[in-house]
Amino acid sequence: MVVGQRVFLFQLIVVAVLVLNHGNVHGLKLGYYQKTCPNAESIVRKTTYGFISRAPTLAAPLLRLHFHDCFVRGCDGSVLLNSTKSQAERDAVPNLSLRGYHVIDAAKSAVEKACPGVVSCADILALVARDSVSMIHGPSWEVPLGRRDGRISRLSEALANLPSPFFNITQLKQNFAAKGLNVKDLAVLSGGHTIGTSHCVAFGIRLYNFTGRGDTDPSMDPKYVAQLKKKCKPGDTTTLVEMDPGSFKTFDEAYYTLVTERRGLFESDAALLKDAETKAYVYQASVHGSTFAKDFAASMVKMGKVGVLTGNQGEIRKHCAFVN
Template sequence: MRHTEMPTTPMILGMALLLGFLVTLEAQLQLGFYTQSCGFAEFIVKDEVRKGLMTDSGFAAGLIRLHFHDCFVRGCDGSVLIDSTASNVAEKDSPVNNPSLRGFEIIDNAKAKLELMCKGVVSCADIVAFAARDAVEMAGGLGYDVPAGRRDGRVSLATDTFTNLPPPTADVNLLTQIFANKGLTQEEMVILSGAHTVGQSHCTSFSNRLYTYNTTTSQDPTLDPNYAAQLKQQCPQGSTNPSLAVPMDPMSPFSLDSGYYMAVLANRGLFSSDQTLLTNSDTANQVNQNAVNPYLWRRKFAAAMVKMGQIGVLTGDAGEIRTNCRAINQ
């Protein structure tokens, strides 16, 4: 009979160090981080988001997307907010982000109020995370608690966007890999893709599906023909107007609901990266589940947003607390 050996001292030490490391990871961000230092921080951000949505309900999608594009490039460090300079093209001016990203002025307004009340305390990265949560809730999603304590990054490079953000032409394997690189599962990729139920897309992001799909067919055969005809009216071939845009979910463009999944099932996903979810049995099953159980999807979406908001965060003494979200401190 083989006896179970007691762990050696080095093994115990290693296990203890690993446990300590995991605890440290979980403790990087904290709920109620600003309770003592700036107790009204989250209320101020929410008020500015509410004001912004009163002027344009499309800002909800913009703020959610802003958080996503921030976190997937250098982590959730507010680097997407930094303006370009004479010597550097920043993330926001990458063709991946410009002109599609919106909501910068809402972040600016919240930061200005917070600097008056709690100078040098609340990071721009946390403001983006709070604002995204508020936008989710105001668009009909479930509210959720946002752990805070993020610090702001000092580097913003347009070139980083090309390899870190999923393109609208991505297939399911590439999407899965890009999300896995950020510590997110394939299921979380499908869940977060549901954010495409709100907002608009510029015609240039999907016009290839209408006019230049491949060498044998001009139109993507997986696209519902009636929907394709509608899109062609809204996005004429050869148009040079870069501002032409259409709702990503025409049925409920301002409501965070399961309409996205219904559209994908009807072959009305706007991007190739939407429709590709039906080409894999696992992701197709998830699309079906999310379509028939919208409340469960809302719960999973809230949890996935919390997890996404912790990608590559800077905490402690790393980074800085920017005075102006558009520029690093001098």
């Protein structure tokens, strides 16, 4: 009987451990550096504020940097690595317009002075993305930490995994689903386009040659097409256009209003009206006082857990652009 009780007790312990492990399946947790680097988050926030206070428009690129990192190999800081003998993610065409690396480097340098070899570049990137959005009056969210840095970065994987501004709704849903993100996450995270700018080349085909016959995209408001043509000439690769005209520095619901008015800049923005669920969210979020801010925070936490390396996986890089 005693032996039977011990076996039963052991089984209970095993089940409890499995449940605990499942509850922390990603190996990330709040306050991860509480003992090893207690000031890590405040150091990153102070460094980020130093840049955003001088250049608020950096918030959009820093948010995009985190997004592009998580969609390739997971949130492992691989987008930060420089090319070596083989080309890295940051040299893929969709990433050539990424910027804000210097902010991550500055935050890493400041954290390294306080706690050498403790805080990963992947965690710093996740924190900087959160802090930069909240500093321009966007939502804030708690960032579970404990990510480790990857050692691999491949240009080909960036091309294969990043969602394109030319994607239709089917391609977008498949792309997000492959990362464990659902249709609502797609609609919510697209709202990140409420801040920032885009090069004309990312949407020029909608203005001048949509079906290869010198036509414009019929799903786009003709008055908006006329405005964009004044800014973007055929083949323009340098001019920048506001993603959310008149409000591109402010994190708000205005993006969704533009999409309802057929003024989304990318084909992927317009595509949100082609699915019942994403369309419903677009119209709901276009109303002032919507749940967009809360939803965005929740989807960012979810995205920040995609494919993370934890425990003994990967490494803690000394410099974000190089493996140790």
